[in-house]
Amino acid sequence: MTEKPFIDIRHAAKSYGALEVLKDISLQVQKGQIVAIIGPSGSGKSTLLRAINDLDPLTSGEVWLEDMLVNKPLSPRQYERHINQMRQQIGMVFQHFNLFPHLTVRGNITLAPKMLKKLSDAEANALAERQLAHVGMLDRIDYYPSQLSGGQKQRVAIARALAMEPKVMLFDEVTSALDPELVEEVNLAMKKLAEEHMTMIIVTHEMGFAQDVCDRVLFMDQGVVVEEGPPEVIFRAPKHERTRNFLRKHLQGNAQ
Amino acid sequence: MGLDFTVLPAFFALLLVGAGWTIAITVAAAILSFFGGIFLAVIALYGPAVLRYPFRLFAWLFMGTPLLLQLFLIYFGLIQIGIDLPAFVAGVIGLGLHFAVYNSDIIQAGILAVDRGQYEGARTLGLSRVQTIARIVVPQAVRSVIPPIGNNMIALLKDSALVSVIGVTELTLTAQLAISRTFRPFEFYLAAAACYYLINLVLEAGLRHIERRIQMAR
Ligand SMILES: Nc1ncnc2c1ncn2[C@@H]1O[C@H](COP(=O)(O)OP(=O)(O)OP(=O)(O)O)[C@@H](O)[C@H]1O
Numbered sequence: 001m002t003e004k005p006f007i008d009i010r011h012a013a014k015s016y017g018a019l020e021v022l023k024d025i026s027l028q029v030q031k032g033q034i035v036a037i038i039g040p041s042g043s044g045k046s047t048l049l050r051a052i053n054d055l056d057p058l059t060s061g062e063v064w065l066e067d068m069l070v071n072k073p074l075s076p077r078q079y080e081r082h083i084n085q086m087r088q089q090i091g092m093v094f095q096h097f098n099l100f101p102h103l104t105v106r107g108n109i110t111l112a113p114k115m116l117k118k119l120s121d122a123e124a125n126a127l128a129e130r131q132l133a134h135v136g137m138l139d140r141i142d143y144y145p146s147q148l149s150g151g152q153k154q155r156v157a158i159a160r161a162l163a164m165e166p167k168v169m170l171f172d173e174v175t176s177a178l179d180p181e182l183v184e185e186v187n188l189a190m191k192k193l194a195e196e197h198m199t200m201i202i203v204t205h206e207m208g209f210a211q212d213v214c215d216r217v218l219f220m221d222q223g224v225v226v227e228e229g230p231p232e233v234i235f236r237a238p239k240h241e242r243t244r245n246f247l248r249k250h251l252q253g254n255a256q
Numbered sequence: 257m258g259l260d261f262t263v264l265p266a267f268f269a270l271l272l273v274g275a276g277w278t279i280a281i282t283v284a285a286a287i288l289s290f291f292g293g294i295f296l297a298v299i300a301l302y303g304p305a306v307l308r309y310p311f312r313l314f315a316w317l318f319m320g321t322p323l324l325l326q327l328f329l330i331y332f333g334l335i336q337i338g339i340d341l342p343a344f345v346a347g348v349i350g351l352g353l354h355f356a357v358y359n360s361d362i363i364q365a366g367i368l369a370v371d372r373g374q375y376e377g378a379r380t381l382g383l384s385r386v387q388t389i390a391r392i393v394v395p396q397a398v399r400s401v402i403p404p405i406g407n408n409m410i411a412l413l414k415d416s417a418l419v420s421v422i423g424v425t426e427l428t429l430t431a432q433l434a435i436s437r438t439f440r441p442f443e444f445y446l447a448a449a450a451c452y453y454l455i456n457l458v459l460e461a462g463l464r465h466i467e468r469r470i471q472m473a474r
Pocket residue numbers: 016019021039040041042043044045046047048
């Protein structure tokens with residue numbers, strides 16, 4: 001029961017001036033667990049996710065990955081080295097892909113492994129081919145991002161993150177910039193990862209996907225986790241009024 | 257006396273030599289101004305204050321004073337403090353640094369226009385700040401500003417005529433030499449103009465080629 005958490009967020013708080021965006025959030029994720037974070041716009045979902053790899057540093061609180069403190073207090077020079085090490089183990093995929101437009105798909109995927117893990121060209125190419133085959137994009141390996149559809153870009157972005165062989169994957173609304181008909185191919189790539197027991201934290205507004213794929217759902221509002229539990233409980237029998245309101249609005253919104 | 261273009265062929269070889277030097281000085285100064293521009297832009301945006309302020313003064317000097325004066329300073333002025341540069345080298349340095357400052361302004365704007373998501377995407381993979389700037393931000397910025405940099409290179413070609421005043425035997429100076437022997441300024445200046453025009457055409461074709469090649473990669 002008391003298995004040591006894989007990711008352990010302790011008393012995370014974040015303010016922009018007087019605005020408290022995260023208010024004392026604690027979250028434990030076990031190895032292989034898939035957690036969805038849902039909630040209204042501005043509730044702090046992205047901020048929490050981006051605190052995990054320190055893209056948005058916390059004001060206070062700790063983020064642990066296994067037995068390593070991600071946001072370790074160090075001198076700036078030491079910290080730079082430390083955080084670059086940590087980030088190699090934390091994959092992240094963004095809403096707007098953030099592929100490098102000046103590099104081909106191959107270049108996007110091989111850049112970091114070659115620079116940071118000192119892979120040879122041959123090794124990095126083999127890795128790129130493997131990761132692209134995994135997301136069904138091998139035939140686009142020599143294309144530039146500008147030549148891909150949104151769904152294809154996002155699958156390449158997933159492959160790029162996976163090429164660093166991260167311990168955990170973070171997804172921030174990765175399908176919400178896509179045309180509806182392109183959402184499924186990206187969801188499929190994520191489902192495949194889920195079947196391989198990748199530890200994942202997924203910020204999403206797709207309730208159906210959260211219900212299908214995730215082990216746990218967190219509902220956030222105004223910087224706090226209002227309610228959390230297995231999807232069947234959160235979606236079918238939420239305890240809190242705020243959760244019910246959100247789900248009612250959201251499911252209505254989807255139906256229209 | 258009327259125009260007489262039959263005087264030209266006898267000086268064809270001389271003009272050709274001049275054109276060769278014009279091309280050489282333009283290419284050398286263009287390379288210096290390109291990489292110098294990147295260097296100055298990176299220092300201006302990311303460098304430590306001890307470098308930023310002297311570089312700003314340097315940029316102000318090169319933008320705020322005539323190129324002709326800068327060439328005089330580098331070629332004649334530096335001799336006084338024991339730095340005796342060949343005219344060609346002085347010309348390349350003067351033209352190259354002058355345009356490096358202009359290129360730096362353009363590249364800085366290009367760097368600032370790179371989407372923040374690019375920086376985050378790279379940092380998330382574990383790249384350091386320096387690696388991200390060198391491999392992601394600057395290459396994208398430079399690609400996005402190739403057209404205005406190309407315009408600067410065309411201006412550089414034309415301004416290369418100024419190095420004739422420090423004795424580099426480039427196109428303008430060889431035309432003047434021919435004129436001093438034939439007293440036919442119109443014919444030879446026109447011939448020099450035609451040469452500049454031809455070099456310009458090649459330069460523009462080259463720039464268009466580069467732009468086409470990077471079109472996908474943006
Ligand atoms: N750099 C910043 N400066 C000031 N306020 C910020 C900054 N970044 C985010 N915020 C604020 O923090 C709050 C939480 O933002 P966050 O992006 O985490 O919300 P979110 O739940 O991801 O919303 P969305 O569903 O729209 O993506 C918002 O009120 C936002 O305006």
